[in-house]
Amino acid sequence: MRHFLTINDFSKEEILEIIDLAFKIKNETKSGEIKPYMKNKTLGMIFEKSSTRTRVSFEVGIYQLGGHGLFLSSNDTQLGRGEPMKDTARVLSRMVDMVMIRTFSQKKLEEFASFSSVPVINGLTDEYHPVQLMADFMTMKEHGVEKPVVAYVGDGNNMTHSWLMLASKLGFELRVVTPKGYEVDSVVLQKAQEFAKISGAKIVITDEPKEAVSGANVVTTDTWISMGQEDEKEKRVKDFDGFIVDENLMSLADEKAIFLHCLPAYRGYEVSEEVFEKHSNVIFDEAENRLHAQKGIMVWLDRTRG
Numbered sequence: 001m002r003h004f005l006t007i008n009d010f011s012k013e014e015i016l017e018i019i020d021l022a023f024k025i026k027n028e029t030k031s032g033e034i035k036p037y038m039k040n041k042t043l044g045m046i047f048e049k050s051s052t053r054t055r056v057s058f059e060v061g062i063y064q065l066g067g068h069g070l071f072l073s074s075n076d077t078q079l080g081r082g083e084p085m086k087d088t089a090r091v092l093s094r095m096v097d098m099v100m101i102r103t104f105s106q107k108k109l110e111e112f113a114s115f116s117s118v119p120v121i122n123g124l125t126d127e128y129h130p131v132q133l134m135a136d137f138m139t140m141k142e143h144g145v146e147k148p149v150v151a152y153v154g155d156g157n158n159m160t161h162s163w164l165m166l167a168s169k170l171g172f173e174l175r176v177v178t179p180k181g182y183e184v185d186s187v188v189l190q191k192a193q194e195f196a197k198i199s200g201a202k203i204v205i206t207d208e209p210k211e212a213v214s215g216a217n218v219v220t221t222d223t224w225i226s227m228g229q230e231d232e233k234e235k236r237v238k239d240f241d242g243f244i245v246d247e248n249l250m251s252l253a254d255e256k257a258i259f260l261h262c263l264p265a266y267r268g269y270e271v272s273e274e275v276f277e278k279h280s281n282v283i284f285d286e287a288e289n290r291l292h293a294q295k296g297i298m299v300w301l302d303r304t305r306g
């Protein structure tokens with residue numbers, strides 16, 4: 001049995017196999033052929049943080065696969081009153097077939113998984129957001145980016161860490177540009193550099209946005225203030241001065257470059273209204289691909305479990 005906690009745990013071949021499966025199910029769904037790959041299976045969805053896309057895409061996804069999703073907010077389960085993750089894991093494992101968790105620390109997620117006898121999926125932690133990256137990869141492929149040269153502009157956060165893992169596993173070029181003091185985690189970077197030696201990926205770390213974006217065929221960013229960092233807003237907005245992805249910065253990218261954003265987007269901060277709206281078609285394809293990518297992940301995990 002496998003869990004989907006980070007991209008690090010998967011080989012390049014496995015990542016591509018899940019993506020192929022996601023495209024297959026997407027094509028079937030689009031042509032009206034809805035196959036019940038997970039008939040009567042249930043997915044428990046634990047949320048300790050807010051969500052729009054993750055909740056809707058997992059709930060609709062499991063329904064379209066013939067199963068049922070249960071929304072379990074920590075506000076109204078015993079988790080919010082201090083019941084340990086390891087007990088919750090053992091209870092849910094007796095009742096549901098798969099669990100998705102959005103929580104704070106990756107450690108907490110890993111603890112849950114180690115006590116779970118059913119597959120567990122990471123729906124975002126402070127460290128990683130791997131399901132988003134699977135959708136982002138599908139979107140790059142659909143928009144003809146065969147040889148990605150990705151510039152990530154902004155905070156060294158869960159999205160950046162997941163980009164590092166995807167690039168270093170699949171072997172493409174990733175340039176990460178963060179302001180000083182907001183660099184990616186050094187352990188994650190070291191891991192990415194080790195994977196890059198095997199895959200041939202090129203990982204560039206800089207604090208100069210123009211250098212990172214120059215000639216890139218994918219430009220991406222994320223909020224400067226992630227969930228849980230609301231108190232740091234004032235300081236962060238000052239520290240990220242000069243890091244907005246606007247027309248000036250985008251003009252340095254490849255002329256056919258696409259712009260990705262995991263959403264929610266904060267116009268006037270990490271991205272300008274102009275860049276956002278110009279690229280909104282791709283951004284909302286990316287959002288839709290959350291549904292398809294996660295159906296691929298769920299079916300793959302279910303099959304692997306046997």
Ligand code: CP
Nearest residue numbers: 051052053054262263
């Ligand atoms: N991108 C993403 O995970 O969105 P939500 O926070 O709305 O789930």
Ligand code: NVA
Nearest residue numbers: 157222226227262263
């Ligand atoms: N980095 C953001 C991603 C939201 C999908 C956060 O953790 O809030």
